[in-house]
Amino acid sequence: MSxxxxxxxxxxxxxxIGTRLDAVFDDLNSLLPDIVRIAxxxxxxxxxxxxxxxxxxxxxxxxxxxxxxxxxxxIAFGQDVLRDAASWLEWWRVGHGGEPEFAAHVxxxxxxxxxxxxxxxxxxxxxxxxxxxxxxxxxxxxxxxxNIVTLAVxxxxxxxxxSALGADICLPVLASIFLKSVASRDRAVVLLNDGGRxxxxxxxxxxxxxxxxxxxxxxxxALFEDYVPVPSxxxxxxxxxxxxxxxx
Amino acid sequence: xxxxxxxxxxxxxxxxxRISRQLxxxxxxGLLNDGDKLPPENVLAEQLGVSSITLRQSLAEMRLKxxxxxxxxxxxxxxxxxxxxxxxxxxLSEFRRRSPEDLRDLGDLAATVAAGVGRRAALRADEQDxxxxxxxxxxxxxxxxxxxxxxxxxxxxxxxxxxxxxxxxTNATIQVHSELAALMWIAGPSAGSVKTASEEHDAILDAIxxxxxxxxxxxxxxxxxxxxxxxxxxxxxxATTTPEEA
Numbered sequence: 001m002s003x004x005x006x007x008x009x010x011x012x013x014x015x016x017i018g019t020r021l022d023a024v025f026d027d028l029n030s031l032l033p034d035i036v037r038i039a040x041x042x043x044x045x046x047x048x049x050x051x052x053x054x055x056x057x058x059x060x061x062x063x064x065x066x067x068x069x070x071x072x073x074x075i076a077f078g079q080d081v082l083r084d085a086a087s088w089l090e091w092w093r094v095g096h097g098g099e100p101e102f103a104a105h106v107x108x109x110x111x112x113x114x115x116x117x118x119x120x121x122x123x124x125x126x127x128x129x130x131x132x133x134x135x136x137x138x139x140x141x142x143x144x145x146x147n148i149v150t151l152a153v154x155x156x157x158x159x160x161x162x163s164a165l166g167a168d169i170c171l172p173v174l175a176s177i178f179l180k181s182v183a184s185r186d187r188a189v190v191l192l193n194d195g196g197r198x199x200x201x202x203x204x205x206x207x208x209x210x211x212x213x214x215x216x217x218x219x220x221x222a223l224f225e226d227y228v229p230v231p232s233x234x235x236x237x238x239x240x241x242x243x244x245x246x247x248x
Numbered sequence: 249x250x251x252x253x254x255x256x257x258x259x260x261x262x263x264x265x266r267i268s269r270q271l272x273x274x275x276x277x278g279l280l281n282d283g284d285k286l287p288p289e290n291v292l293a294e295q296l297g298v299s300s301i302t303l304r305q306s307l308a309e310m311r312l313k314x315x316x317x318x319x320x321x322x323x324x325x326x327x328x329x330x331x332x333x334x335x336x337x338x339x340l341s342e343f344r345r346r347s348p349e350d351l352r353d354l355g356d357l358a359a360t361v362a363a364g365v366g367r368r369a370a371l372r373a374d375e376q377d378x379x380x381x382x383x384x385x386x387x388x389x390x391x392x393x394x395x396x397x398x399x400x401x402x403x404x405x406x407x408x409x410x411x412x413x414x415x416x417x418t419n420a421t422i423q424v425h426s427e428l429a430a431l432m433w434i435a436g437p438s439a440g441s442v443k444t445a446s447e448e449h450d451a452i453l454d455a456i457x458x459x460x461x462x463x464x465x466x467x468x469x470x471x472x473x474x475x476x477x478x479x480x481x482x483x484x485x486x487a488t489t490t491p492e493e494a
Binding site: 106108110111112113114119121137138139145146147195196197208209210211 | 375415419425
């Protein structure tokens with residue numbers, strides 16, 4: 001395969017990944033006004049868990065709309081946003097029969113299954129910076145118990161710490177989109193996150209989770225023969241690159 | 249979480265007894281907690297890989313011990329009950345019912361899984377993974393009660409599975425600890441034993457941080473080999489010096 005062909009492939013692949021993930025971000029953003037309104041309308045502007053139940057069909061629709069790419073979606077509330085729970089996840093996942101199921105989490109700190117999402121990067125980074133982010137892949141132990149990517153959109157309500165709206169991206173489906181687009185194993189092509197971790201690739205040597213090198217410009221140039229950023233309507237939201245690894 | 253308990257030897261006599269012991273261990277280490285609702289019987293039986301009849305026997309045993317309560321009606325089902333925390337005496341009597349071969353075997357599994365986890369964490373852990381594991385290692389070092397030690401120890405080792413970026417190794421670690429943790433520190437935690445374990449945790453983390461996969465593998469295995477040797481020594485000590493309870 002010629003360098004021109006390869007260069008074209010990584011560009012179309014990066015664009016495809018960007019388009020698919022941006023569509024999920026759009027869905028999350030479209031829910032924000034309703035969430036903020038519910039919080040505003042609550043007594044003392046501190047809503048209860050149940051106040052968000054009317055949003056369930058919309059959360060479930062996000063899961064249904066992306067051809068399997070979205071494995072779960074929900075709201076992760078910041079500390080003291082709700083009046084009846086310090087931490088809470090209004091989260092829905094694809095169930096065994098394909099129907100959406102409520103995802104129950106353990107918020108008991110004494111449990112070894114305690115899901116302390118406030119300490120997890122997918123929640124912490126976007127709520128601290130105030131910017132949306134595609135985070136992962138990571139092992140979501142105590143949550144989905146899968147290796148996943150989470151797209152998170154932070155928001156602030158009148159009371160309490162920042163919260164985040166999120167969607168879990170199904171890695172096998174993301175890998176399938178990537179592989180169908182690359183459709184070649186002549187050269188090692190890698191989808192790399194900003195921490196230098198492989199999201200997916202067409203080579204067993206650099207499979208999902210492999211740590212290559214931090215993705216600053218000089219490191220990327222040292223690693224890849226040719227590479228492109230994954231484009232997004234909001235720059236920085238998907239801090240990933242698609243690149244052709246140097247031989248050797 | 250129930251599925252992670254599977255791995256119990258599901259054959260032979262006393263199967264229902266073993267299932268209830270497995271569930272009791274899971275409660276003792278904090279894998280199952282007060283108020284947790286158990287899945288419907290048919291689902292739970294399938295997850296644990298036993299027949300519904302066997303499961304019903306186990307649940308009946310646990311109900312008698314006050315570890316499970318069943319509520320009727322809408323929102324009903326079987327729940328882990330508030331009286332579920334195993335007492336030191338219960339844990340000790342469970343421990344005495346083990347066998348040397350069984351303890352050695354569990355130690356082998358723990359060391360083998362940990363070695364693989366350590367090796368892969370050295371290859372794949374990033375700064376955030378390491379920070380999380382260090383935090384849990386610190387919590388372990390500061391823990392004072394046996395119960396706290398069990399939980400922080402388990403959570404530390406589970407975090408290494410996460411750092412290794414492996415879902416299956418994380419599950420295997422949870423499975424090992426759901427059984428092992430109930431046996432740990434039953435002799436009463438001495439400052440020395442906590443310090444040794446804590447230093448080993450730090451050495452494993454240091455090896456992971458400098459990406460030394462050989463050392464992370466070796467130190468992780470050695471950590472569990474030493475701990476299971478201590479356990480086995482304690483078991484043999486009990487078996488040779490104190491009379492069996494009636």
